[in-house]
Amino acid sequence: MSPEALANCITGWQKAKGRNDLPWQLHNDPYHVLVSELMLQQTQVKTVIPYFERWLQTFPTIEALASASEDEVMTLWQGLGYYRRARNLHAAAQKVVRDYQSEIPRSAAELKEIPGIGPYTVGAIRAFAFDAPAAIVDGNVKRLFARLFALPYEVNKSTNDRYFWQLAEHFTPARDNRRFAQGLLDLGATICKPQQPLCALCPLAKVCQALQLGKVNALPKRQQKKAIPTRKGHFLLDVSARGIVLEQRPASGIWPTLWCLPEVAQAPDAQLWTRFRHTFSHYKLDGHVWLATPPGNGTTRRIACHQLDEVGLPAPIRKLLQQLIASEVCNQQD
DNA sequence: GAGGCGTGGCA
DNA sequence: TTGCCAAGCCT
Numbered sequence: 001m002s003p004e005a006l007a008n009c010i011t012g013w014q015k016a017k018g019r020n021d022l023p024w025q026l027h028n029d030p031y032h033v034l035v036s037e038l039m040l041q042q043t044q045v046k047t048v049i050p051y052f053e054r055w056l057q058t059f060p061t062i063e064a065l066a067s068a069s070e071d072e073v074m075t076l077w078q079g080l081g082y083y084r085r086a087r088n089l090h091a092a093a094q095k096v097v098r099d100y101q102s103e104i105p106r107s108a109a110e111l112k113e114i115p116g117i118g119p120y121t122v123g124a125i126r127a128f129a130f131d132a133p134a135a136i137v138d139g140n141v142k143r144l145f146a147r148l149f150a151l152p153y154e155v156n157k158s159t160n161d162r163y164f165w166q167l168a169e170h171f172t173p174a175r176d177n178r179r180f181a182q183g184l185l186d187l188g189a190t191i192c193k194p195q196q197p198l199c200a201l202c203p204l205a206k207v208c209q210a211l212q213l214g215k216v217n218a219l220p221k222r223q224q225k226k227a228i229p230t231r232k233g234h235f236l237l238d239v240s241a242r243g244i245v246l247e248q249r250p251a252s253g254i255w256p257t258l259w260c261l262p263e264v265a266q267a268p269d270a271q272l273w274t275r276f277r278h279t280f281s282h283y284k285l286d287g288h289v290w291l292a293t294p295p296g297n298g299t300t301r302r303i304a305c306h307q308l309d310e311v312g313l314p315a316p317i318r319k320l321l322q323q324l325i326a327s328e329v330c331n332q333q334d
Numbered sequence: 335g336a337g338g339c340g341t342g343g344c345a
Numbered sequence: 346t347t348g349c350c351a352a353g354c355c356t
Contacts, residue, residue, distance in 0.1 A: 040352040047342060047351090081340025084354080118354045128352095138352050156350095158335065185352055194350065195345070254339070280340060315341060338356090344349090 001207055007173035007180050013203040014183030019045075019190075023052055028178075030104040030129035031062045037124045038089045038116050042082060045189070051080050062102055065093040074257055074312035081315075083256050088116025106130050119165070127181035135168035136181050137161065140188025146220030147192060150209035154223040230284040235261035235317075236294045237273050237324075243304040244321065245294055246311065254280065259303070259311040261320075262294035274323075278316040289320065 019025075022045065024036035035055055039048045058076055059065040065073075070090065077086035092114045096104055104125065105111060111122045119137070126134035142155040142164045149167070153160040173180050191202045197216055199205050210216045238245040247262040249255050270292035278285040294300060303311060305325050313321070 037352065042339090042351055042353055043341080044343065044351050079341075081342085082353085084339065088354080116354070120353060124352065136352080139350080140352070181352095189352085256339090278340090280338095282338060282340095335356100339354090341351100343351090345347105 003171045003173065006171050006204075007176075009203050010183035010187065011173075011176055011179045014179050014186055017190075018179075018183055018186035020182075023049060023056075025128075025182075028129060028131075030125065032056070033125055033129040034062075034092065034104060035089065037121045037128075038085050038092075039080065041085060041116075041121070043080065047080070051077070062093045062104070063097055065090065066097040070257065071312070075310060076312075078258065078312040079315045079318070083258060083312075085116055087251075087256070091115040092117065104129065106132065108134065123168075124181070127177050131176070131178040133172050133174050133177045134181075135165065135172045136184065137164045137168045138185070138188075140185050140192070141168055143194065143220050144184060144188045144192045147197075147210035147216060148204060148208050150213055150215055150219065152221060155220040156225070157223045228280075228283050230286055233285050233287045234264050234267050235287060235289045236264060236268070236270075236292045237261055237289050238291075238293050238302075239324065240302075243302045243307070244324075245300055245302050246313075247294065247300045255314045257312070258314050259301075260314055260317050261289065262300060264294075268292045274320070276316055276320060285316075287316070 014020075022036075024032045026032075036048065036052055039051055039055075055076060058072070059068060068090070070087070073086050073090045074083065077083060080086075095114055096102060100110075106126065108122050108126065111117050111125055112119075117125070123134040123136035126132040127136060139155070145151060145164055145167050146153065146155055151163065153163050155164075187202070187204075191198045199208070199211050199216060202208065202211075205211055208216075210219045236245070245262065246259040249258055249260050249263075251257055267288060268290050270290040273289045273291050275289070276285075276287040278287060308318075308321060308325075
């Protein structure tokens with residue numbers, strides 16, 4: 001299939017059937033594209049939309065974001081996960097304001113040096129913000145190519161990325177790449193889905209190798225990943241009418257810089273308040289919450305219940321504290 | 335270059 | 346309930 005033929009097919013389909021009303025598509029604003037692309041890394045569109053809306057209300061411009069405090073940024077990002085992205089986005093805004101007079105650069109070389117912008121996001125910003133002929137390769141694109149050409153490469157093995165990038169660059173059109181790139185993502189997300197793809201609605205059905213060979217459900221190939229372990233975690237709950245003791249987590253590791261119940265290495269000699277389970281990408285947490293007073297070091301604060309919305313909390317911790325507040329305490333006085 | 339890094343949607 | 350996997354990046 002010629003690059004022109006594939007581009008025409010995908011852009012024609014995108015115009016008629018693709019997603020053209022997503023909130024970050026309304027103005028093709030480079031700042032909007034930057035924010036959305038960082039949020040969309042490993043995160044579904046439906047999850048991102050409300051975060052993106054709140055983000056633009058709070059930080060309407062890249063200058064507003066650059067001058068925000070780290071706490072404001074983390075509070076707004078709470079619940080979205082992969083928190084390093086928030087720190088990267090904050091640092092990216094500051095770099096663009098300082099080094100590029102607040103104008104997001106267009107070149108791949110300059111974009112690549114901005115925190116949080118890797119190979120995919122370089123292409124996405126060039127394509128979506130500037131309509132430049134830059135290739136993108138993400139999970140959607142790899143799955144679509146793997147099926148279209150019946151490729152045997154495992155899509156979750158980083159050493160195979162070069163094959164997909166080579167294909168993506170070969171097929172990237174010189175004109176109208178914004179729509180072509182969007183079409184690749186839309187096709188992957190809505191038609192060429194991982195499970196139960198809608199081949200009857202696919203504009204590429206006649207040329208899809210996987211479909212001809214009856215391999216749609218066997219592709220893309222994936223390298224088997226090993227089972228994730230379970231770890232125990234011990235958290236201390238110290239609650240009074242004056243609030244709950246929280247501790248800011250270190251900048252590395254899980255939940256960086258978020259506020260959390262103080263975590264200790266071993267179970268204390270105390271009363272168990274509750275347990276909870278939480279699944280991360282790479283391990284399961286068997287959480288224990290003990291009624292105990294944490295050792296007060298410099299990173300702990302007692303935070304009133306009505307002020308909990310003002311700090312960034314990990315999703316499972318926020319749920320626990322909501323339970324706590326609904327059940328008792330805090331309501332006593334204030 | 336393999337593993338760390340979140341959370342939720344959806345079968 | 347469980348498992349899969351998502352508009353990846355960084356070290």
